[in-house]
Amino acid sequence: MLVGDADMKFREVSEKWAAEYCRDFKPISAIGHSDTAKMLGIILEVPIKAARISLEVKAGDYLLIAQYTGPRLPEKCVLLPANAAFTWWWVSVEHPD
Numbered sequence: 001m002l003v004g005d006a007d008m009k010f011r012e013v014s015e016k017w018a019a020e021y022c023r024d025f026k027p028i029s030a031i032g033h034s035d036t037a038k039m040l041g042i043i044l045e046v047p048i049k050a051a052r053i054s055l056e057v058k059a060g061d062y063l064l065i066a067q068y069t070g071p072r073l074p075e076k077c078v079l080l081p082a083n084a085a086f087t088w089w090w091v092s093v094e095h096p097d
Contacts, residue, residue: 001054001055001056001057002057002058002093003056003057003058004058004059005059005095005096006057006058006059006093006094006095006096007093007094007095007096007097008091008092008093008094009091009092009094010089010090010091011089011090011091011092012087012088012089012090013064013088013089013090014088015043015044015086015088017088017090018044018064018066018088019043019044019045019046021064021090022044022046022048022064023044023045023046027064028051028053029048029049029050029051030051030053030055031048031050031051031066032050032051032052032053033050034050035073035075035076035077035078036050036068036073037049037050037051038050038078039077039078039079039080040066040086042078042079043080043086057093058093059093059094059095059096060093060094060095061093062090062091062092062093063089063090063091063093064088064089064090064091065088065089065090065091066086066087066088067086067087067088067089068084068085068086069084069085069086069087070083070084070085071083071084
């Protein structure tokens with residue numbers, strides 16, 4: 001949930017960049033599905049916990065987003081199926097001009 005007035009800037013980043021960021025800063029997870037969190041942890045080689053939380057995003061915050069594209073994942077899936085991928089996005093939430 002966006003709180004207040006803000007501009008959001010999206011920049012695609014590499015999987016390597018996302019992994020290094022997670023290792024260095026240990027961000028808060030807002031991934032609500034435990035199998036997806038486990039899969040991302042395997043891909044990034046860092047532990048990621050599932051957390052069904054509500055986010056309040058405001059100017060000055062940053063987000064790392066894993067955008068999944070592919071077929072619907074079956075239950076207990078922890079490896080990406082063929083024709084599936086994650087795209088990584090770094091989002092800066094900025095004060096409007």
